[in-house]
Amino acid sequence: MQSQPRPSMKEHRQPDAPVPVRVCVRLRPCSKDSEPCVRGLDSRSLELVNWRNAKETFKYQFDTFYGDTATQQDVYCSSVQPILHHLLQGQNASVLAYGPTGAGKTHTMLGSPQQPGVIPRAVRDILHMVREAGCGPDGHNCSYSVSMSYLEVYQEKVLDLLEPSGRDLVLRETPDRSIMVTGLTEQELSSFHDFEKHFLLASRNRTVASTGLNSRSSRSHAALVLRVAQSRPLVPARSAKLQLVDLAGCEDNRLTGNCGLRLRESSVINTSLLVLGKVVDALRLGRPRVPYRDSKLTRLLQDSLGGSAHSVVIAHVAPEQRFYFDTLTTLNFATRSKQVVNKPFAPGALPEPAAEKTLQKENSDKQKQSTSKEGPLVAEKPLGALLPLDQLEPSLVQRVLRLEELERQQGAGHRGLPLLGTPKAERKALLRCLEETQAELEKMRQQQKELEAKELLRAASTPEPPQAIVLPMRQVPIPQKRAPPTEDEGILVLKRRSDPGGTENAVPSWELTRCQELMVRGHQKLLELLNQGSTRELLSLKRIGPRTAELIMAWREQHGPFVTLQDLQRMETMTAKKVATLIKANTLDCIQMLLPPGPSALSLFS
Ligand SMILES: Nc1ncnc2c1ncn2[C@@H]1O[C@H](COP(=O)(O)OP(=O)(O)OP(=O)(O)O)[C@@H](O)[C@H]1O
Numbered sequence: 001m002q003s004q005p006r007p008s009m010k011e012h013r014q015p016d017a018p019v020p021v022r023v024c025v026r027l028r029p030c031s032k033d034s035e036p037c038v039r040g041l042d043s044r045s046l047e048l049v050n051w052r053n054a055k056e057t058f059k060y061q062f063d064t065f066y067g068d069t070a071t072q073q074d075v076y077c078s079s080v081q082p083i084l085h086h087l088l089q090g091q092n093a094s095v096l097a098y099g100p101t102g103a104g105k106t107h108t109m110l111g112s113p114q115q116p117g118v119i120p121r122a123v124r125d126i127l128h129m130v131r132e133a134g135c136g137p138d139g140h141n142c143s144y145s146v147s148m149s150y151l152e153v154y155q156e157k158v159l160d161l162l163e164p165s166g167r168d169l170v171l172r173e174t175p176d177r178s179i180m181v182t183g184l185t186e187q188e189l190s191s192f193h194d195f196e197k198h199f200l201l202a203s204r205n206r207t208v209a210s211t212g213l214n215s216r217s218s219r220s221h222a223a224l225v226l227r228v229a230q231s232r233p234l235v236p237a238r239s240a241k242l243q244l245v246d247l248a249g250c251e252d253n254r255l256t257g258n259c260g261l262r263l264r265e266s267s268v269i270n271t272s273l274l275v276l277g278k279v280v281d282a283l284r285l286g287r288p289r290v291p292y293r294d295s296k297l298t299r300l301l302q303d304s305l306g307g308s309a310h311s312v313v314i315a316h317v318a319p320e321q322r323f324y325f326d327t328l329t330t331l332n333f334a335t336r337s338k339q340v341v342n343k344p345f346a347p348g349a350l351p352e353p354a355a356e357k358t359l360q361k362e363n364s365d366k367q368k369q370s371t372s373k374e375g376p377l378v379a380e381k382p383l384g385a386l387l388p389l390d391q392l393e394p395s396l397v398q399r400v401l402r403l404e405e406l407e408r409q410q411g412a413g414h415r416g417l418p419l420l421g422t423p424k425a426e427r428k429a430l431l432r433c434l435e436e437t438q439a440e441l442e443k444m445r446q447q448q449k450e451l452e453a454k455e456l457l458r459a460a461s462t463p464e465p466p467q468a469i470v471l472p473m474r475q476v477p478i479p480q481k482r483a484p485p486t487e488d489e490g491i492l493v494l495k496r497r498s499d500p501g502g503t504e505n506a507v508p509s510w511e512l513t514r515c516q517e518l519m520v521r522g523h524q525k526l527l528e529l530l531n532q533g534s535t536r537e538l539l540s541l542k543r544i545g546p547r548t549a550e551l552i553m554a555w556r557e558q559h560g561p562f563v564t565l566q567d568l569q570r571m572e573t574m575t576a577k578k579v580a581t582l583i584k585a586n587t588l589d590c591i592q593m594l595l596p597p598g599p600s601a602l603s604l605f606s
Contacts, residue, residue: 021305021340022063022312024079025331027319028104029068036319038327040067048327060331062338068319072111075314076121083310084125087228087240088133088144091344092178094243094304095122098333099316100326101249108314109246110203118314119224119244123148123195126226126242142232147186148195149227150202153296154220155268160185161202161222171299178241179302186227199224221272221297222246243304247273247297250326267560272297277333279305284339305337308344313337447576451566518591523565525590526583530568531561542585543578 025046030036037049046065047057066075083093095118097105111117130144150161157168162185170182187198206222222245229239248269275295282290283306292302304311315334317327529537530552538549551571555562562568568579 018341018343019310021337021342022079022083022310023315023334023338024064024066024075024312025060025062025315025317025334026066026070026075026104026108027068027317028102028107030319034320034322037321037324038317038319040065046331048331049324051324058328058331060335062315062334072108072115072117072121075108076118079312079314080118080122081125083312084122084129084242086310086344087126087226087242088129088230090230090238090240092240092242092303092307092309094245094301094309094311096243096245096247096301096304096311096313097316098247098313099249099330100318100323103249103316103318103323103326103330105246105249105314105316108316109244119199120192120195122242122244123189123226124192126228127189127192127195130228142230145229145231146189147227147229148189148198149181149184149186149225150199150222151181151184151225152206152220152222153272153300156272156296158296158300159220161205162187162198164205171296173302176308178308179300181300184225189226219248219269221248221269221300223300241303243301243309245301245304247276250329267557270557271295276301276305277336280333280336280340283341284336305340305342307342309342310344311342447569451576519587521594522587522591523583525594526586527562527565529590530565531556541582542589543582548574 027038027040027046038046040046041059042065044063044065045059045061047059050056050058064078080095083095086093095109097109097118099105107115107117109117109119111120126146130146133144148162151169152159152161158171158181159166160169160183167183169184172180172182174180187194189195189198206220224244226242226244227239228242229237231237250270250273272295275291275298278291278294279298279301281287290306292298298305303309313334315330315337317323317330319327526541529541533541535549535553538544538552539546544552551573552568555571559570565583566579568574568582569576
C-alpha cells in the first residue's frame with residue numbers, strides 16, 4: 001500500500017493553508033561487529049524485521065528515507081533548506097531531531113567541522129538569504145536582522161546556554177500563540193563568525209556525559225532559536241523564528257548501564273519524550289485537550305507540533321539488533337507524527353478559534369485518511385539478519401507487550417499500525433494477563449498505602465531506641481537466639497561494656513544491644529543497590545533471581561527509582577511477604593558493606 005502523495009515543500013501554498021509535519025527517517029551506519037535488523041528499500045521506505053516471524057518484515061514509508069550512505073548535504077538540502085524561505089515571510093519553522101541515544105541526532109544537527117550538520121548550514125543560508133533579500137513578501141522595501149538564542153531543557157528546567165545562570169526560565173504564550181522564553185538571551189548575528197563565536201562558547205555549557213551507548217551523550221534537549229526580524233517604514237516590525245532542536249535520546253538503561261544521576265536524567269528524558277508521544281497522539285486523533293503543559297519540552301514545541309510552524313521531524317534509527325525496540329518505537333512515533341497538521345500563519349494574522357477547530361479536525365481527518373492507507377506492511381522478501389525470539393531479552397518482550405497494550409488503548413491496532421502482528425487469540429490472552437496484572441498492582445498499591453499508614457502510626461508511638469556503637473570483635477561467640485523482649489525491628493550489635501574501674505588485664509565484658517539506626521542504614525544501602533545496581537549486582541543479592549532482576553531493571557526504567565523498599569511490592573509477582581524476606585535476607589550484608597573491613601558482630605532480628 002502506498003501513502004498519500006505528500007505536497008512538496010516548494011509547492012505554492014495559500015499563506016494560511018494547513019501543512020502536514022514533514023517526517024524523514026535517517027539510518028545510522030551499522031557498527032562493524034553487529035548485524036542490522038533494519039534496512040532501506042528506496043528513497044522513502046525501509047523495513048524492520050518482525051521478531052515474531054523470521055520471514056516477515058514491517059515496512060514503513062515516510063517523506064524521505066536517508067540510508068546509511070546519505071550525506072549531511074543530502075539531509076539538509078532536501079529536508080531543511082526548503083523550509084527556510086518561510087522565515088522571510090514571517091512564518092515560523094522548526095526542525096526536530098528525534099531518536100534513541102546514539103542513533104545520530106547530534107551528528108545530523110551539529111555534525112563536525114568535516115561534515116557540518118543542519119545547524120551551521122541553516123545559519124549560513126539564513127544570513128545569506130537576509131543579505132540578498134531587498135524587500136518583504138509584499139514587495140515593500142524592508143530590512144532584516146538575525147539573532148540567536150540557545151537553550152537546553154535539563155531535568156525539566158529551561159536553561160539559557162548563552163548566558164548560563166542556572167535559573168529555570170519561564171515559558172509563556174504570546175498573543176499570536178507562539179511560545180516565548182522569558183529572559184532568554186538573544187545575540188544579534190551579522191556574520192557566520194558571530195554565530196561560531198557565541199555557539200561554540202554556549203555549546204560548552206550544554207549537559208553531555210558518557211553513557212554505555214554514547215561517549216558524548218546529550219543529557220538534555222537543546223534548542224537553537226534563530227529569529228529573523230523584519231522592519232519596514234510605517235509598518236509594525238515582525239519576526240519569525242526557526243527552532244533547531246536536538247532532542248535527548250530515549251534510553252534503554254539496560255544498554256546504557258546508567259546509574260545515579262545519569263539514571264535520574266534518563267528517567268526525566270524518557271518521561272518528557274513520553275509526553276511528546278501523547279501530544280502527537282492527541283493532535284492526530286483530534287482530541288480536545290493536547291497535553292502540551294505536561295512537560296517543558298512539549299510546551300516549548302507547541303509551535304512546532306500542531307502550531308504555526310513549518311515543521312520537519314528527522315527521526316533517527318540505529319540498525320543494530322540491540323536497538324530493535326528503540327527502532328520500533330521511533331518508527332512508530334515517526335509514523336504517528338506524519339498525521340499531525342500545522343497551520344502556519346504570519347504574525348498579525350491570528351488564527352481564529354474557529355480556524356483552530358478546523359485545524360484539529362484536519363488533524364483528525366488526516367489521521368483517518370492515512371491510517372487507512374499507510375502503516376507498516378509485511379514485505380515479501382525477508383531481511384537477512386533476524387532476531388530469534390529465544391534470544392530476545394525477557395524485558396524486551398515485556399516492553400513490546402506493553403507497547404501493544406498502549407496501542408490497543410489508543411485504538412490504533414485495527415487501523416493499520418500493528419506493531420508485531422500478534423495473532424488475535426494470543427493477543428487477547430496477553431491483554432487479559434496484562435489487565436489482571438494491572439488489577440493486582442492496584443490491589444498491592446492499596447495494601448502498600450495501608451501498611452504505610454500503620455507504619456506511620458507505629459513510628460509515632462515508639463520511643464527513640466538507645467544509641468549503640470559497633471565495635472570490631474575477636475573470638476567472641478555471637479549468641480544467635482538472644483533477642484531482646486521487644487517487638488521492634490533492629491540490629492543486634494555486640495558492644496564492650498563500659499568498665500570504669502577495670503585494670504589492664506581484666507577480661508573485657510560484652511553486651512548485645514539493639515541498634516535501629518544501623519538497620520535503617522542497611523536498608524538505605526539495599527535501596528541504593530536496587531535503584532542503581534547493574535543486573536550483576538542485583539543478582540548478587542539474596543532472593544533475587546534473573547527474573548526479579550529483570551523486573552527491577554524494567555520497573556526502574558519505567559517508573560524511576562524506588563522511593564522505599566516497600567515499593568518493591570508494586571512490582572508484578574512481589575508480594576508483601578516476598579519483599580519482607582528479601583529485605584531481611586539482605587540487610588546484614590548491606591550493613592557489612594558499610595562497615596570498615598575486619599570482623600564485626602552483627603545479628604538481625606525482627
Ligand atoms: N550518519 C552517520 N554517519 C556517520 N557517523 C554517524 C552517523 N550518525 C551518527 N554517527 C556517529 O554515531 C555516534 C553517535 O551519534 P550522536 O552522538 O549523534 O548520537 P545521538 O543520537 O545524538 O545520541 P545522544 O542522544 O546520546 O546524544 C557519533 O560518534 C556519531 O559521529
